[in-house]
Amino acid sequence: MPYIEVKVFEDRFEDPSFSQRMVEAVTQAMTSVLGEEVGAESTVIVEGVPRNRWGHGGKLMG
DSSP states (O other): OOEEEEEEEGGGGGSTTHHHHHHHHHHHHHHHHHOHHHHHTOEEEEEEEOGGGOEETTEEOO
16 A cells, blocks of 8 residues: 655645645556556645745755
């Protein structure tokens, strides 16, 4: 039973359909690799992180 955590900039959640689309897309990707039975048993958590708490290349993104 896969457990997948996805962290994205929290402003992505301004689109009300974002969470549903992300969960569906990640589950579909898992299904395409491991099969339908695994997709049905997958758990996906989508978490928002403020840009000022996300660093890349030694610098904050926000």
